[in-house]
Amino acid sequence: MGLKEYKGEKITVYFDGEICEHAAECVKGLPEVFNVKARPWISLDKVDAKKVVEVIDRCPSRALTYKI
Ligand code: SF4
Known part of the structure; x- marks a missing residue:
């Protein structure tokens, strides 16, 4: 429970599923990174850290x- 950590080369992302409002800004903004059907659902290998920050x-x- 609580905060989960996802490590990329240049950025580490944290996700707290208990406060997510399922607004889907993340999955709409960068589907190649945020994919709820994949495990892990956040994959930081394929994308520029700047785009991840924007989303x-x-x-x-x-x-x-x-x-960062
Ligand atoms: S942008 Fe993603 S993580 Fe943030 S509230 Fe929406 S679905 Fe949850």
Whole structure:
């Protein structure tokens, strides 16, 4: 429970499923990174860290956060 951590080369993403509002900004914004059908559902290998930051900044609930 609580915060889960997803590590990429340049960015680490944290996700708190308990506060996610399922607004889907993340999955709409970057489907190649945020894919609820994949395990793990966040995959940071294929994408520029800057784009990940842009999408995470739109997360309304702050369920997604990051560290560069
Ligand atoms: S953008 Fe934030 S609130 Fe919306 S589904 Fe993604 S993690 Fe949940």
